[in-house]
Amino acid sequence: MARSQLRASIMSAPVQHIAIGVVVERRPATSPWAQFVWRPVAVLAGVPHTAAWTQLGEDGDAATFYAGPAEIALYRSEADNYRRNLGSGAPGIWVMLQATHGEPPYVIGGVTADPAEGEGWTVSGQFIVEPVPIPEALRQKIAASAAQFPAQPAFVKRQRDRANPEALARRVPLTGRRNERR
Secondary structure (H helix, E strand, C coil): CCHHHHHHHHHHCCCEEEEEEEEEEEEECCCCCCCEEEEEEEEEECCCCCCCCEEEEEECCEEEEEEEEEEEEECHHHHHHHHHHHHCCCCEEEEEEEECCCCCCEEEEEEECCHHHHHHHCCCCCCEEEEEECCHHHHHHHHHHHHCCCCCCCCCCCCCCCCCCCCCCCCCCCCCCHHHCC
């Protein structure tokens, strides 16, 4: 492997993985096309010793389920996004659910602490993507990971030089055949 390829693979590799559990909610739908509405409602710091798709509780028509384990990958290049997320008024972890059209009804497609990545998952409209609150223990791990890497300097748009009108003046057209021009 070439040195530049090795460096690129190291730069894009996650610097930390955090194991979490995902909790989803099922509510009856008010639509004639769907029986239930599913959405992520919480993440757990760590993975519990519970089988995936175990029902955790029921409150009237709503039921909550432990959907299973997932892993948040933290990247050095996204440290600024993690800091902005944690400094926002409502920091979150974005959870993506993909339909299976069977049992279980959904699988966890991904989890991220990067708001830009979470927003990118919503573009296709094929997945259920929701931000959920960050537990304090998980918030501390993400903050500690982001603190390891210095903030990138802010982008500064460079100013263009003013155009020289004399340099833009019309030139005398060249005449003759191409090989006769001097």
